[in-house]
Amino acid sequence: MVMRIAFGFLSGLVFGLGLVLSGMSDPAKVLNFLDLAGTWDPSLAFVMGGATLTAFIGFRLVWRRTTPAFDCTFDVPTNTRIDRPLILGAVLFGTGWGIGGFCPGPAWTALPLLAPGTLAFLPAMLIGLWIGNHGKHLQIFAPKGATQ
Amino acid sequence: MEMELRTAFTPWASLFGGSLIGLSAVMVMGLFGRIAGISGITQGFLGTVLPTPGAPRDRDWRLAFLLGLLAAPLAIMLGGGTISQSVPANLPGMVIAGLLVGLGTSLGSGCTSGHGVCGLARLSRRSFAAVLTFMSAGFVTVFVLRHVLRGAW
Numbered sequence: 043m044v045m046r047i048a049f050g051f052l053s054g055l056v057f058g059l060g061l062v063l064s065g066m067s068d069p070a071k072v073l074n075f076l077d078l079a080g081t082w083d084p085s086l087a088f089v090m091g092g093a094t095l096t097a098f099i100g101f102r103l104v105w106r107r108t109t110p111a112f113d114c115t116f117d118v119p120t121n122t123r124i125d126r127p128l129i130l131g132a133v134l135f136g137t138g139w140g141i142g143g144f145c146p147g148p149a150w151t152a153l154p155l156l157a158p159g160t161l162a163f164l165p166a167m168l169i170g171l172w173i174g175n176h177g178k179h180l181q182i183f184a185p186k187g188a189t190q
Numbered sequence: 191m192e193m194e195l196r197t198a199f200t201p202w203a204s205l206f207g208g209s210l211i212g213l214s215a216v217m218v219m220g221l222f223g224r225i226a227g228i229s230g231i232t233q234g235f236l237g238t239v240l241p242t243p244g245a246p247r248d249r250d251w252r253l254a255f256l257l258g259l260l261a262a263p264l265a266i267m268l269g270g271g272t273i274s275q276s277v278p279a280n281l282p283g284m285v286i287a288g289l290l291v292g293l294g295t296s297l298g299s300g301c302t303s304g305h306g307v308c309g310l311a312r313l314s315r316r317s318f319a320a321v322l323t324f325m326s327a328g329f330v331t332v333f334v335l336r337h338v339l340r341g342a343w
Contacts, residue, residue: 046253055261058261090306092207128323133227135295143277146236147301151262159277162281167288178296
């Protein structure tokens with residue numbers, strides 16, 4: 043239990059250091075990455091590239107083990123269906139990302155810096171997550187013939 | 191939004207920071223066997239304070255992970271580093287942005303980390319579709335706000 047918490051904290055710390063050092067936690071950089079027609083800053087492509095490549099190699103190394111260190115199974119999503127909630131959710135998320143320049147991780151790491159924009163964004167994000175979680179179980183999002 | 195300040199292109203710092211993000215995703219997979227998706231981890235946190243359907247049950251490491259995220263900027267400042275950041279100051283805009291990000295990542299089952307980093311690294315079809323969609327929505331949104339509406343809102 044203590045080890046799970048210690049290593050959970052360490053993982054979050056490494057993630058957060060990565061967000062801050064890469065510039066991903068600065069909304070100005072994110073919005074400039076998304077501004078192809080204006081003050082474009084391609085840095086974020088390097089963040090995503092470095093992160094994805096490291097995870098691509100690292101996942102394959104850790105999957106050689108039969109179990110993770112502190113759990114019984116590797117719990118990896120098996121759903122391959124590209125459905126309505128996935129696409130609608132991604133459209134809403136991308137729109138909010140383009141307005142505020144924050145996605146969930148950077149919003150957390152920015153919180154201790156207490157910028158007014160962050161203090162407005164984060165509680166709204168939590169409310170949105172909670173509402174979305176309830177809405178996800180509504181009938182309108184159930185794809186035809188799909189089982190949940 | 192209203193700010194349109196230039197930011198420096200930082201390929202090496204971004205590549206290095208990105209590798210740390212990837213390393214963290216590998217740690218979470220190797221230690222806990224889970225996807226390091228911040229929206230899912232945040233739902234684990236919400237599940238401890240509110241009834242949240244489908245929130246993950248292994249909350250111990252998720253809460254510790256969030257504390258680690260919060261500790262990161264403090265650690266950098268304690269180490270004598272400075273953090274440059276400019277957050278949009280349009281507060282109603284930031285509330286709308288937060289709501290959309292929360293709604294979207296819960297409906298779409300993931301964000302930049304879960305679908306972006308982890309999903310692409312797993313070569314998941316769903317995640318490729320999600321990343322293409324949210325990136326496109328982000329490009330279109332910034333284009334409309336900065337070049338069509340020109341800060342008129």
